Amino acid sequence: MKTIRWGIIGTGQIARAFASDFCHVKGGELRAVASRNKASADQFSAEFDIELAFFDYFSLINSNEVDVIYIATPHVYHYGLTKACILAGKAVLCEKPFTINYEQSKELYDLALKHEVFVMEAMWTRFNPVIEQVIDWVEEGEIGNLNSIQASFNTLAPTGPNHRLLNLELGGGALLDIGIYPVFLAQLFFGKPDFVQNQAVIGDTDVDLFEQILLGWEAGQLASLDASLISHNPNRAILSGSKGYIEIDSEWFKAKSCRIVTADNKERAVEFDFPGNGYQFEVDEVNRCLEEGVFQSPNHSWQDSLELIATLDEIRQDIGLYYPGESAPDHSHFDEDDLHHHHHEHSHHKH
Template identity: 90%
Template sequence: MKKVRWGIIGTGQIAHVFAGDFCHVKAGELRAVASRDKASADAFSDEFDIELAFVDYFSLINSNEVDVIYIATPHVYHYDLTKACILAGKAVLCEKPFTLNEAQSRELYDLALEHDVFVMEAMWTRFNPVIEQVVEWVEEGEIGNLNSIQASFNFIGPTDPNHRLLNLELGGGALLDIGIYPVFLAQLFFGKPDFVQNQAVIGDTNVDLFEQILLGWEGGQLASLDVSLISHNPNRAILSGSKGYIEIDSEWFRAKSCRIVTADNKERAVEFDFPGNGYQFEVDEVNRCLAEGVIQSPNHSWQDSLELIATLDEIRQDIGLYYPGETNPCDDHHHDDEDLHDHHHEHCHHKH
C-alpha cells in the first residue's frame, strides 16, 4: 500500500501536538505544512522534518504532493479551508468543531458527497483506546443500563482578549473549543438529546467563559456536563448504570486508563500504554478509511458530527452567543429560515 501523504494547515499549538504524535501512526508520511508566516512554516518543517513548507494555504491545498490535509487553524477558517480542499479533491481531517454551525457543516458534507471526497471532523478522543474500551463495556452490558453521564473539561485559559479562545471574531469561547468534548461523550452513548438546558457566564469579550449543561433524553437518560476556561477541575468522566459505573481517569478526553466498579464494589482497571497524546489513532482511522475507499468514518460519521454541532448551536442560541455573519433569530428583520429558529424564540437573551 502506498504511503498516504499528509499536509498540515496551521502551525499553532494543536498542529504541534498532532505533528508530534505523527511518528506513532501505523502508516503515512507528514509531507507538507502551510502557514501564512514564512518563518513559522520553516520552523515547523524543521522541527518535524517535513520536506515542504508553503507560505499560503492554497498552494498546499493544490499541491500534487499531498493526499490528505489536516486543518489546524482557528474555528472560523475551517469552513473555507475544508471547502477548498474538497473542491481540490483532497481528503480532509478538520479540527473540531468541524465548522461554526450546523448549516456550514451540512453544506460541506453535501459537497464532499457530491465530489466523492473523504472528510472527517478531528474528534481524536473517539479513537482513544480508553474510549474504545468504555464503548465495549457499555455495549456488553457490564454496568447494566447506562442512564447517567457526568463529564468536565476545565482549564485556566488565556487572559489576552485577542487570544483566539476569547476572540468572538475567531469563533472563541469555551463551548466550541472544549465543551464539544463532554457533549460528544454524552451523544456517543445516548445520541442527540431531546432536552437541552444550560447556564453560561459570558465574559468581557462577549464569548462564553464557562457553562453547566444538562442534557436529557426521552428514554430517561441524563448528562451533566461542565466546561470552563476559568476553573481547575479533575476532568474525569463517570458513566453510571444499573449494575455499576465506569470512571475514565483524568484527563478523560486523552486518558490512558479507566476502571469499572460493580454494584458490589469490585473494581477492574485497564491501562493502555500508548506513546504521545493519542492523536495518532485518528490518523490511523483516516488512513484506514482511505485504503477502504470510503468517504466517511463509521466511527465518527458525518451524522455524528452534524448532531454534535446541532446541540452546540442549540446551546449557543439559548445563551444568545452568535458569531459574526451568523443570523440572530432575535433580530427584528425578516427570516427566510424561520423554521430553523422557531423553537428558540423564547430563549433570546440580550446582553446589556
C-alpha cells in the first residue's frame, strides 16, 4: 500500500496542534504545507520537518505530491478551499465547522459525491478513545436510558478585535468555534433536536461571546449546553441515565479519562494513555477510509455534519447573527427536498 501523503493549508494554532500530533498516526506522511506568507510556510515546514512549503494555497491544492489536504484556515475560507480541493480531486479533512452554514456544506457534499472525492469535517473529538468508550457504555445500557446531556466549552479568547474569534468577517464567535462541540456531543447520542432554545450575548465586534443552549427531542431527552469566549469553566460533560451517569473529565472534548457512576454510587474510571492532544485519531480514520475507497466516514458522516450545521444555523438565526454574504434565510430551509431546489436558485447571491 503506498503511503498516503498529507498537506496542510494554514499555519495557525490549530495547524500546529495537528502537525505536532501527526507523528503519532498509524500511517501517512506529512509532506507539504501552504501559507500565503512565505516566512510562515518556511518556518512551519522546518519546525515539523515537512519537505514541501508552498506560498500560496492553490500550488498545494494542484500539487501531485499530496493525496489529502487538511484545511486549517479561518471558517469563512473553508468553503472556497474545500471546493478547490474537490475539483482538483484531492481528499479533504476540513476543520470544523465544515463551512459557515448548511447551504455551503450541502453544496460541497453534493460536489464531493459527484466528483467521487473523500471529504470529512475535522470533528476530531468523535475519534477520541474516551468518546468511543462512552458510546460503548451507552450502547451497552450501562447507565440505562440516557435522557440528559450537559456539556460546556469555555475558554478565554485573545482579546484583540482583529483576532479571528472576535472578527465577524472571519466567521468569528463562540458558537461556530467551540459551541459546535457540545452541540455535536448532544447530537451524537440524540440526533438532530426537535426544539432549540438559547440565550446569547453579542459583543462589541458583533459576534457571540457566549451562549447557553437548551435542546429538546420529542422522544423526551434534553441537552443543556454552553459555550463562552470570556469565561473559565471545568469543561466537563455529564451524560445522565436511569441507572447512573457518565462523566467525561475536564476538557471533555480532548479528555483522556472518563468514569461511570451507577445508582448505588459505585464508580468505574477508565483512563487512556495516548500521546499528544489526540488529533492523530481523525487522521487514522481518514487514512482508513482512503484505503477502503469510501468517500465519507461512517463515524462522522456527511449527514452528521449537515445536521450539526443545521442546528448551528438555527441558533444563529435566533440570535440574529449573520456573516458577510449571508442574507436572513428562509426558516423552512431545513426541509431537505426544499433546500435542494433552493440552493441552486439562490447560489448566485452567495458568491
